[in-house]
Amino acid sequence: MNHPVLDQIERTGYPVGVPEPDHYGLDGLGNEVFSGDEIYVLNDEFFLKETLMQESREVLETLGAEEKKA
Template sequence: MEHPEVTQLRRTGYPNLVAQPEHAGIDYFGDEILDGDEIVEYDGEIILEGNLQRYLCEVLGFEFKSA
């Protein structure tokens, strides 16, 4: 005979005890945007702040250099 809680865990798995942030969309590069993420909007496109340099280089042709 098995404890009822063990039986339930075998049937349904462990509960997710870590709160997950809400999904808020996808940026230009297909990366998931979560609530609280910093974003940049340009010409109708949404870009995660972490992808801004990539967007500037790959899409707009910017070049970053040291002085």
């Protein structure tokens, strides 16, 4: 018999009372993005800022990507 908190964590990945983050989607590189994350948007694609190297950010900015919150 498991403790109810362990059952909750196994079922959802989060303990009781901790809300699951809102899933925004997968970026163009397959990274999971949640509401509130900083992203770059270029055309119909978006990219999670924290996973990009500085050079990648500069390229996206040069190509006209906008920095936004998911």
